[in-house]
Amino acid sequence: MSLAELVSTDPCTGEAIWAGPVGGVAAAVARARAAAPGWARTPLAKRIAIARAFKAAVEAEADGFARLIAAETGKPLWETRTEAASVAAKVEISITAQAERAGEKLAEGGGVRQELRHKPHGVLAVLGPYNFPAHLPNGHIVPALLAGNTIVFKPSEQTPAVAELMASLWAQAGLPDGVLNLVHGGGDVGRELAGAEIDGLLFTGSAHVGAALARQFADTPHRILALEMGGNNPLVAWGLDDIDAAAATVVQSAFLSAGQRCTNARRLILRQGDDRLVEAVLALTDRLIVGAPFDEPQPFMGPVISNSAADGLERGWAGLQAAGGRVLRPLVRARADRPFLFPAIIDMTGHGPSDDELFGPVLQIIRVADWDAAIAAANATRFGLAAGLIGGDVARFDDFWARSRAGIVNWNRPTNGASSAAPFGGIGASGNHRPSAYYAADYCAFPVATLAADALGGGITTGLKP
Known part of the structure; x- marks a missing residue:
């Protein structure tokens, strides 16, 4: 193995599952930046159609998807089948959340329209964990794409093969080149990506790494940072x-x-x-x-x-x-x-x-x-x-x-029971008040408030000299 190659192994046997190059952050960010204007202007209906095509591709590949997750993580097949199903189910949940939490609202009175619409941030980085290598990063990726962002996704170095399959299914669904970009590597690649010219970062992982990301973002308050960091x-x-x-x-x-x-x-x-x-x-x-x-x-x-x-x-x-x-x-x-x-x-x-x-x-x-x-x-x-x-x-x-x-x-339910149709997040060292799951739509777009009229009108009527 060269120093520029990452190898993923089956934890049960130690056998290699996948190997590929590491790094390439600058090129991936450049591709995402170049694709951002076109994807942001793509009609929402078209973005939804691509997301639904991804859902169909996941469902068609459900057995192979589950088996790959099982081989790379060691989780039982019965459990990874539920993860593959969750990846597909996330699409419709995210479409509903997008409409409810980041859609358009219009009101009119006195000839003035009050408008609320949302814009994408631009280029978002996603850092994924190994425990749910498909479901958890997918919970960032789907709402971010629906909102019109482009993405650079670095999966855990423990589970690159699952990420490669996910990316291939998005491509199969018709996602344009440069909208979803994959980079591999360990913590050094994650730090490089966090420090690159991105507009935000969406993270699921340990409190230690989340705190390091918060320090790295301290001088860039204009960039969104969503952290989900576990618990005791x-x-x-x-x-x-x-x-x-x-x-x-x-x-x-x-x-x-x-x-x-x-x-x-x-x-x-x-x-x-x-x-x-x-x-x-x-x-x-x-x-x-x-x-x-x-x-x-x-x-x-x-x-x-x-x-x-x-x-x-x-x-x-x-x-x-x-x-x-x-x-x-x-x-x-x-x-x-x-x-x-x-x-x-x-x-x-x-x-x-x-x-x-x-x-x-x-x-x-x-x-x-x-x-x-x-x-x-x-x-x-x-x-x-x-x-x-x-x-x-x-x-x-x-x-x-x-x-x-x-x-x-x-x-009277397990602590690990949570719904994708509800917000997911915590306080203290567990997060930074940006819950994911259904509320991911909140951090994937920002609101733009508008007052609009079809023509200029009115004027200054008081406080003027005759």
């Missing part, structure tokens, strides 16, 4: 009736996608002395199948994305033990040379749980004396993406909703 999400269990259902909700919240969702529950908070739920969670966790994407029976979860990620999680796990945590289920690595991790659970009561985002299958348990202490424990984080309550009644949930600090607050 609490799940509070209180007043439970159905322990088995509660355990299933906890396990899905904590371990779905091998714990590699920004909305995974990292902390389970419950009343001191209530061990029934913990025992049920442990028993269900012991039954989870960890395996490769195409195994039969299908696994509940696959590996984490890479050996490097697994190494980092093992270091984080060791830190929790060093802080005094009581191990209930150890973090077990099935093979030293591959990133398969069995889910881990640790009781951190009284020992200061970590406020790092341990992006993998690690759940911390915190026991508290009363409801006020549960709320305080839930909010004891610099993040603020997702929070959940299981159990209780409407009054209890209303109090939890009012006092919790998160952009997604669920009741």
Whole structure:
């Protein structure tokens, strides 16, 4: 492999999936800049038609798309099929959001028209993550294209093959040359793209990288920056009736996608002395199948994305033990040379749980004396993406909703349940108040307010000398 080549590998086997050149940021931005005026002036109906053709292309390629995502990320095939379906579904959702949140509004009175229309920013960069390498960047790309922006897309260096397939499907749909441009590479390429002559950047990833981007953008307040940066999400269990259902909700919240969702529950908070739920969670966790994407029976979860990620999680796990945590289920690595991790659970009561985002299958348990202490424990984080309550009644949930600090607050549902037809984002270290999903239309275009009349009229009638 040359220094100018990126190779993507299957995390389950280490076999190469894709190889290609890195860099080329300046040329990609130049192509996007050259294409921007024509795409911005393309009628919205034409842009919508191309987006719908992309949707059709994704649906026609759904099985191959899902299999490629599974091979490159290690996620089970049942799960990647839902991701491929979400990519297609995003188109109609974005068309509706575009009309509702960034459409045209006209009013007339006294011979003057009040108009509200929206313009694209120009050239937008999209930095995508590896955990949902198609769905999450697609959530930026579709609304940005509908708004009339051109795009330079840098996917995670872990998942370039999925990005290449997405780009090819857009081309198949009839997207003009230069409107969507792909560059590959690691953090150095991302920093170069963020510092290029772009009009904004849309990012999904870690808080560490998001904070670095915010610093890089500090001297360019005229450029849009939308950040979605993960979380250290609490799940509070209180007043439970159905322990088995509660355990299933906890396990899905904590371990779905091998714990590699920004909305995974990292902390389970419950009343001191209530061990029934913990025992049920442990028993269900012991039954989870960890395996490769195409195994039969299908696994509940696959590996984490890479050996490097697994190494980092093992270091984080060791830190929790060093802080005094009581191990209930150890973090077990099935093979030293591959990133398969069995889910881990640790009781951190009284020992200061970590406020790092341990992006993998690690759940911390915190026991508290009363409801006020549960709320305080839930909010004891610099993040603020997702929070959940299981159990209780409407009054209890209303109090939890009012006092919790998160952009997604669920009741009797997993923390990682979110709708593409709703805004998605958080506060604190989880974002910068630019939620994505349905509200992505807000940051992909800017409003232009107009007062208009068909002819000049009126004039100064007071304050004039005779």
